[in-house]
Amino acid sequence: MDGDRRKVLRLIGKGSVLAAFLAQIGAAGRAFFPNVLYEPPSRFKIKRPDDYPDGYTLDAAHRLYVVRQKDAFHVISAVCTHLGCNVQWSDTEFDCPCHGSRFRPDGTVISGPAPRPLEWFATSVSPDGFLEVDSGTEVARGFRLIAGKGNA
Amino acid sequence: MADQKESFEAKDFGWMVAMSLLFFVLVAVGFWLEYSTDWGTYQRTFPGLLGHYGKVEEARNFRAGIRQIWIPQMGVTDRCVTCHLGYEWASVLPATIAEPLKPHPMNDWLAKHEFARFGCTPCHGGDGAATSVIGAHQGGRGWEDPMLSRALAARNGLTMNEMIQMRCNFCHRHDVATPGMEQINLAKQLFKKKKCLVCHVVEGRGGATGAELTYEGDRNPELLNFAHVRGERTMFNWNVQHLTQASVVSPGTQMPDFNFKPDESRALTLLLLSWRRLPYPPEYIPDPEVAAAAMQPSPTPTATPTPAATPPPH
Numbered sequence: 001m002d003g004d005r006r007k008v009l010r011l012i013g014k015g016s017v018l019a020a021f022l023a024q025i026g027a028a029g030r031a032f033f034p035n036v037l038y039e040p041p042s043r044f045k046i047k048r049p050d051d052y053p054d055g056y057t058l059d060a061a062h063r064l065y066v067v068r069q070k071d072a073f074h075v076i077s078a079v080c081t082h083l084g085c086n087v088q089w090s091d092t093e094f095d096c097p098c099h100g101s102r103f104r105p106d107g108t109v110i111s112g113p114a115p116r117p118l119e120w121f122a123t124s125v126s127p128d129g130f131l132e133v134d135s136g137t138e139v140a141r142g143f144r145l146i147a148g149k150g151n152a
Numbered sequence: 153m154a155d156q157k158e159s160f161e162a163k164d165f166g167w168m169v170a171m172s173l174l175f176f177v178l179v180a181v182g183f184w185l186e187y188s189t190d191w192g193t194y195q196r197t198f199p200g201l202l203g204h205y206g207k208v209e210e211a212r213n214f215r216a217g218i219r220q221i222w223i224p225q226m227g228v229t230d231r232c233v234t235c236h237l238g239y240e241w242a243s244v245l246p247a248t249i250a251e252p253l254k255p256h257p258m259n260d261w262l263a264k265h266e267f268a269r270f271g272c273t274p275c276h277g278g279d280g281a282a283t284s285v286i287g288a289h290q291g292g293r294g295w296e297d298p299m300l301s302r303a304l305a306a307r308n309g310l311t312m313n314e315m316i317q318m319r320c321n322f323c324h325r326h327d328v329a330t331p332g333m334e335q336i337n338l339a340k341q342l343f344k345k346k347k348c349l350v351c352h353v354v355e356g357r358g359g360a361t362g363a364e365l366t367y368e369g370d371r372n373p374e375l376l377n378f379a380h381v382r383g384e385r386t387m388f389n390w391n392v393q394h395l396t397q398a399s400v401v402s403p404g405t406q407m408p409d410f411n412f413k414p415d416e417s418r419a420l421t422l423l424l425l426s427w428r429r430l431p432y433p434p435e436y437i438p439d440p441e442v443a444a445a446a447m448q449p450s451p452t453p454t455a456t457p458t459p460a461a462t463p464p465p466h
Contacts, residue, residue, distance in 0.1 A: 009169045012169060012173070013169040013173065016172045016173050016175065016176035017176065019176055019179075020175050023180075024179060036218045036219075038222060038224075039222070040222065044268065045268045126240060127243060127244060128241075128243065130266070
């Protein structure tokens with residue numbers, strides 16, 4: 001009887017030490033994943049939808065093109081998939097000034113060293129009425145955000 | 153050997169178990185202290201609030217965690233929005249919601265000073281990087297830039313709207329007058345009218361009789377004489393009383409007693425305290441001509457007169 005009680009108590013004692021150590025190891029591991037970083041967020045606001053004219057507008061600070069067709073918006077990365085120069089819109093296609101890659105208006109490659117098409121970023125309207133781009137999330141070619149006059 | 157082991161068990165077994173349990177409890181308390189945050193409570197409430205006002209999808213997509221507005225060129229890391237979650241939802245949430253989930257009021261100034269570009273603390277003060285209520289609002293020990301609150305404004309005989317104009321003038325320093333900054337505009341007029349530059353140097357101009365005022369807002373309170381200051385020993389009170397009756401606050405000074413009205417001396421104090429060394433880059437400093445143009449009365453008869461025509465009521 002006394003031996004049984006000792007066994008249970010020993011189990012509780014050892015178990016609590018083990019649990020405490022495991023919790024500390026877990027906490028030490030958690031430290032490798034900080035809550036926030038001093039870096040630009042992957043999700044950011046750009047201008048209001050109606051600040052963009054029809055067509056392709058370069059946002060050089062965020063390195064992307066805002067494409068507006070009436071009330072439909074989408075956002076294409078301006079970073080060439082070859083070596084990362086800003087591609088330039090030339091009314092019919094994107095041209096990379098560095099090594100001559102050419103892309104169709106939807107970002108797919110026409111020619112040149114670029115291995116992949118330009119990325120399309122998920123776009124939404126923030127609650128206070130700005131276009132909000134999530135450069136961490138790619139969307140399918142053909143994505144359209146309906147915003148602007150009467151819709152924002 | 154066997155005997156020794158048995159006697160050890162007999163004597164100290166209870167202690168061993170108790171200490172093991174204590175160790176576990178201490179670790180558990182540590183975890184609880186780490187994870188029971190001020191902001192956790194608010195973040196658990198917010199999705200329900202969004203859902204209540206019809207934003208079901210946004211409520212579902214809500215992810216808990218520390219949020220921040222990071223503007224390195226301004227030196228701003230504002231985690232205020234970790235708790236003040238409703239700040240950009242003025243179009244959906246009513247203004248009657250209690251802090252900290254209340255939406256930020258939308259006005260003309262805000263349209264030109266976007267959250268993403270200006271953050272929170274450049275206008276409101278406080279310690280933006282802190283994630284506890286007290287730490288963010290009051291700052292830790294030695295933090296000299298507390299959040300401007302209604303209580304702080306009331307203690308100095310001002311409204312929140314009047315007090316915050318001091319911080320507007322961090323960037324609008326070189327405007328002759330700025331729409332909406334009645335206190336500072338009044339102070340800038342008085343500064344000219346009373347010819348302060350006859351005795352004081354500001355930005356390289358003026359006479360050298362009095363102290364230089366270019367960075368008056370950075371002056372160290374520990375170097376001032378508070379012996380003759382009535383009320384709280386704050387920079388604000390020292391300046392208010394010194395402007396009105398310099399001979400009382402600083403006996404033997406050459407500065408005349410201007411006997412300003414209370415609202416005039418408070419306005420001038422706001423102006424003086426706004427003159428600080430600040431790290432804001434040129435793209436944040438407005439063109440004074442823009443403000444000057446905005447201050448021109450519009451040609452319509454219903455135009456609001458400029459503060460030059462009518463001093464603000466008090």
